[in-house]
Structure formats: structure tokens, C-alpha cells
Amino acid sequence: DGGITQSPKYLFRKEGQNVTLSCEQNLNHDAMYWYRQDPGQGLRLIYYSQIVNDFQKGDIAEGYSVSREKKESFPLTVTSAQKNPTAFYLCASSIGGYGGETQYFGPGTRLLVL
Amino acid sequence: KQEVTQIPAALSVPEGENLVLNCSFTDSAIYNLQWFRQDPGKGLTSLLLIQSSQREQTSGRLNASLDKSSGRSTLYIAASQPGDSATYLCAVIARDMRFGAGTRLTVKP
Numbered sequence: 001d002g003g004i005t006q007s008p009k010y011l012f013r014k015e016g017q018n019v020t021l022s023c024e025q026n027l028n029h030d031a032m033y034w035y036r037q038d039p040g041q042g043l044r045l046i047y048y049s050q051i052v053n054d055f056q057k058g059d060i061a062e063g064y065s066v067s068r069e070k071k072e073s074f075p076l077t078v079t080s081a082q083k084n085p086t087a088f089y090l091c092a093s094s095i096g097g098y099g100g101e102t103q104y105f106g107p108g109t110r111l112l113v114l
Numbered sequence: 115k116q117e118v119t120q121i122p123a124a125l126s127v128p129e130g131e132n133l134v135l136n137c138s139f140t141d142s143a144i145y146n147l148q149w150f151r152q153d154p155g156k157g158l159t160s161l162l163l164i165q166s167s168q169r170e171q172t173s174g175r176l177n178a179s180l181d182k183s184s185g186r187s188t189l190y191i192a193a194s195q196p197g198d199s200a201t202y203l204c205a206v207i208a209r210d211m212r213f214g215a216g217t218r219l220t221v222k223p
Contacts, residue, residue, distance in 0.1 A: 006157075042118065042203065042213035090157055102148060103211060105157040 023091035137204035
């Protein structure tokens, strides 16, 4: 089955710790995205990548980092510089680059701070 | 900057009712508008995609309309069922994708 997988489902972060969220897709999509969702708010874009080895900041990139070494994978690192990381994180992908394309979403990772 | 608003934030209806969810956006220069369903703690499932040249799309009991000039879209759900309980999000697709905060729907048996 083609789709997007995210792991882990739940992740706990200690103070000052960096954590990495995994996102993998087997849809052969070029573009991938990371969103943050807070209660009562819409999704906000953290980073996106239109092609391997290239990525762009979204609206709320501070405190986050990404890499895109393979077409299938787009991991997100939440660094210690992100002071309020508790949220639901969603990864998505689309066939082409940003603009006019529908996106397909993974099941999400909930990040909690200890 | 595109702003997307969904009203109401929450809605509770008895089973069998027909209902309308609203989505408004500030910039009418869009490519598409998409409606998603999100169950608690889950990802987003696409329901309907309306291209900017279309006025509406239908899938089963769902009908979505788009009026670009007034910056509005509606999602009509006919004969609601308890299984329809979820949060419904609209997203406007232009140069980027902007989401509303969603309407949390509860359908009571």
C-alpha cells in the first residue's frame, strides 16, 4: 500500500534535548512538508521541500531543522531552541512542487515535554 | 497574507440532520480549495477538492461549493450520522496551502 508513515506516534522530550520525528513516503512524490497543529488552530507550515537536497522555511521554522537526503524521507528535528514544542506534528507530501497541488497526510506524531 | 476562517468552531446536531459548514478566505486568487476530515489524534483525510474553475463537487452525502468572488466555500452534509463526528478543515491552495482552524462536529445518536 502506498502512503505516508510517521514515527513515533508519541514522543517525549526532556528539557534541552533535541528530538527527531520521522516521515517516510512511498508515493514517489517530489514534495514533502511538515506542519504543526495546536489545539483550536489551523495547521502551520514549518518547512517544505520540493526536491531532494533542497528545502525552504515555512511560517514557523525557528527552533526546527530538516534534511532531505532521499526522496522518500523528510525527518524533522525539534531543537532545544524551540521553547514550546508541545504540539501535534503532521507530515505531508504532494506529486509536484508547492502551489496548486493536493497534499496527502501522514497519521501524525504527538510531541510532549517532560 | 491569506486568512482562512471557519465558522462555527463547534457544532452538535442530532442524527439525520442536514448541516452546513462554512469556510471563508480573504484572497480570491486561489488554485483550489480542499476539505479534509480529521479524527481525534489522527492525520487528515481528503474529502473533496474543488478547482478554482468549478462551482461544486459531490461525493456521496457530501457536497462542497465554492464562490471565489465572495471568498466562501460551504460543505453540506446530508442525513448526518454519528460516524460523521470529526473535525472538518478547509484549506485554500494558492502559492501555498492555508488552513482554517476547523469545525468540530458531533452527531448525536
